[in-house]
Amino acid sequence: MKEYRDVRAKIGFLELCKRADLACEVTVTAVEKLGVDAAIIFADLLLPLEPMGVGLRYERGDGPIIERPVRSPADIERLRPVAPEVDLDYVFAAVKLARAALRPDLPLIGFAGAPFTLASYLVEGGASRNFEKTKSMMYRQPAAWRRLMAVLCDVTARYLNSQIAAGAAAVQLFDSWVGCLSQADYRDFVLPHTQQLVSAIEPGTPVIHFGTGTAHLLELMRDAGGDVIGLDWRVGLAEAWARLGSQVAVQGNLDPVVLFAEPPEIRRRADLILQEAAGRPGHIFNLGHGVLPETPFDHVKYLVEAVHELGRRLYA
Amino acid sequence: MKEYRDVRAKIGFLELCKRADLACEVTVTAVEKLGVDAAIIFADLLLPLEPMGVGLRYERGDGPIIERPVRSPADIERLRPVAPEVDLDYVFAAVKLARAALRPDLPLIGFAGAPFTLASYLVEGGASRNFEKTKSMMYRQPAAWRRLMAVLCDVTARYLNSQIAAGAAAVQLFDSWVGCLSQADYRDFVLPHTQQLVSAIEPGTPVIHFGTGTAHLLELMRDAGGDVIGLDWRVGLAEAWARLGSQVAVQGNLDPVVLFAEPPEIRRRADLILQEAAGRPGHIFNLGHGVLPETPFDHVKYLVEAVHELGRRLYA
Numbered sequence: 001m002k003e004y005r006d007v008r009a010k011i012g013f014l015e016l017c018k019r020a021d022l023a024c025e026v027t028v029t030a031v032e033k034l035g036v037d038a039a040i041i042f043a044d045l046l047l048p049l050e051p052m053g054v055g056l057r058y059e060r061g062d063g064p065i066i067e068r069p070v071r072s073p074a075d076i077e078r079l080r081p082v083a084p085e086v087d088l089d090y091v092f093a094a095v096k097l098a099r100a101a102l103r104p105d106l107p108l109i110g111f112a113g114a115p116f117t118l119a120s121y122l123v124e125g126g127a128s129r130n131f132e133k134t135k136s137m138m139y140r141q142p143a144a145w146r147r148l149m150a151v152l153c154d155v156t157a158r159y160l161n162s163q164i165a166a167g168a169a170a171v172q173l174f175d176s177w178v179g180c181l182s183q184a185d186y187r188d189f190v191l192p193h194t195q196q197l198v199s200a201i202e203p204g205t206p207v208i209h210f211g212t213g214t215a216h217l218l219e220l221m222r223d224a225g226g227d228v229i230g231l232d233w234r235v236g237l238a239e240a241w242a243r244l245g246s247q248v249a250v251q252g253n254l255d256p257v258v259l260f261a262e263p264p265e266i267r268r269r270a271d272l273i274l275q276e277a278a279g280r281p282g283h284i285f286n287l288g289h290g291v292l293p294e295t296p297f298d299h300v301k302y303l304v305e306a307v308h309e310l311g312r313r314l315y316a
Numbered sequence: 317m318k319e320y321r322d323v324r325a326k327i328g329f330l331e332l333c334k335r336a337d338l339a340c341e342v343t344v345t346a347v348e349k350l351g352v353d354a355a356i357i358f359a360d361l362l363l364p365l366e367p368m369g370v371g372l373r374y375e376r377g378d379g380p381i382i383e384r385p386v387r388s389p390a391d392i393e394r395l396r397p398v399a400p401e402v403d404l405d406y407v408f409a410a411v412k413l414a415r416a417a418l419r420p421d422l423p424l425i426g427f428a429g430a431p432f433t434l435a436s437y438l439v440e441g442g443a444s445r446n447f448e449k450t451k452s453m454m455y456r457q458p459a460a461w462r463r464l465m466a467v468l469c470d471v472t473a474r475y476l477n478s479q480i481a482a483g484a485a486a487v488q489l490f491d492s493w494v495g496c497l498s499q500a501d502y503r504d505f506v507l508p509h510t511q512q513l514v515s516a517i518e519p520g521t522p523v524i525h526f527g528t529g530t531a532h533l534l535e536l537m538r539d540a541g542g543d544v545i546g547l548d549w550r551v552g553l554a555e556a557w558a559r560l561g562s563q564v565a566v567q568g569n570l571d572p573v574v575l576f577a578e579p580p581e582i583r584r585r586a587d588l589i590l591q592e593a594a595g596r597p598g599h600i601f602n603l604g605h606g607v608l609p610e611t612p613f614d615h616v617k618y619l620v621e622a623v624h625e626l627g628r629r630l631y632a
């Protein structure tokens with residue numbers, strides 16, 4: 001979006017996250033320009049890692065970098081204790097401002113990185129392709145891994161609860177990279193921690209539990225918790241939902257790359273997803289992952305309009 | 317392996333692939349040092365793209381680069397016609413040398429990139445995370461996509477058949493990145509082409525059909541063809557095999573990162589896989605993807621010994 005690029009031309013990414021007024025503006029502008037049915041607060045997955053003192057910075061084009069990665073029990077003990085209520089107060093200020101600025105009937109969603117995904121950045125020192133260092137910690141230092149996950153669970157639960165207290169109507173837990181794990185490793189090294197985290201979230205607030213490349217983990221992610229399971233585009237929505245059962249809602253699952261196609265193809269593919277979900281309560285239409293950088297803005301806006309129109313017809 | 321690094325210190329990667337004597341040496345040394353039960357010819361997935369005139373080069377650390385990516389019908393028509401029998405004769409020379417140098421009872425495996433994976437390099441211009449340009453060609457220029465796949469199918473079938481004629485006892489088709497596709501896109505844009513390719517491979521030669529991140533595609537990949545389906549580590553071997561049925565064998569599926577663990581943990585995890593496969597014919601023990609660069613050589617050797625020993629006990 002041009003409006004976002006204009007803001008970013010004047011200010012660094014981390015600085016923008018910390019300016020509640022600008023984070024609110026970016027959040028609200030996106031909703032107004034796109035006409036979507038819910039807002040998600042502008043923030044970054046890794047903000048809770050910054051007060052831990054690991055040297056988080058964002059390099060243009062390179063993604064986030066952790067200057068002092070966490071790879072041993074000593075590294076874990078050196079992490080500065082984080083009080084999200086204080087250290088991340090700028091996020092809650094942005095949630096409050098956005099809540100006040102948005103139409104009252106429009107839900108505002110808070111979010112956080114899930115402990116596995118946060119741990120992977122801490123251990124690898126940034127993004128990763130094969131997650132060698134993260135898995136190596138699991139396999140070689142399982143007690144250190146569990147300690148790190150416990151620290152991250154505690155911080156994340158408090159971070160999400162503070163977003164809820166500030167006005168978030170639902171929260172999304174992004175376990176973006178958990179699809180790199182085998183079923184057995186997910187069960188042993190992630191599930192119990194995520195379960196504990198989800199159970200610590202303020203009761204009554206819907207939790208959306210999201211990952212990518214998780215075709216093999218859907219049932220386990222459901223067991224870990226969440227009222228809504230986020231699906232990427234890989235598995236068909238109807239098939240995934242049949243596997244998950246009717247106790248959870250689903251969110252998804254248009255491939256973000258479809259937004260590079262021509263409008264009639266975008267509409268056709270949105271319709272296929274709506275048809276797959278038709279007649280069952282509990283579907284949030286969404287992309288299967290984030291909007292990619294080069295996506296034409298008009299195509300995103302067109303998708304929102306097409307989903308509204310097709311949805312009205314289906315549910316008339 | 318030290319032996320490989322010594323060779324590479326003297327010669328570039330592409331140059332090494334083209335030196336049949338050295339490619340044979342690297343192939344045979346790996347088998348002798350590791351004690352594995354089959355050899356795979358030393359080569360690269362992208363070699364068939366070089367004679368197409370797209371400017372293939374390998375940058376240290378950056379992976380392969382295609383200087384003139386293929387993104388339009390005109391780009392496809394500009395591809396130089398490849399006669400694998402002539403243009404890739406150095407690969408068949410290496411196969412012949414390796415076949416003669418190996419113990420006669422030790423099978424030598426040939427391989428090629430599958431058309432989707434080759435196309436993704438051609439279209440993206442190198443490795444990719446989101447495959448925007450590849451999928452965009454499918455969605456916006458489906459006729460051009462089919463034309464490109466047809467060209468790649470033809471070259472790949474002839475390339476594999478020439479490896480077989482030179483002495484390869486089996487061939488492996490690497491559709492390494494196909495897991496980025498939805499089930500519907502795989503069915504429409506890949507399956508018919510792979511089917512055609514597999515049916516063009518010399519009858520009687522076993523075909524191993526491999527991909528990663530394919531938990532959602534296993535049945536479709538089986539339908540596309542192959543006597544053996546390669547599994548990464550994500551889905552449990554027993555579960556995957558149950559889904560695939562008894563008409564195909566399976567290969568896999570130890571996470572390559574497990575080789576960074578301590579030997580007892582490596583052994584325990586190899587044993588779990590062998591137990592999952594026990595009592596059914598048609599399992600090739602292997603990693604779920606390639607050996608990662610920093611893997612300790614001794615751990616690979618230890619794994620081979622552990623699998624031999626555990627296998628002897630199970631099948632005694």
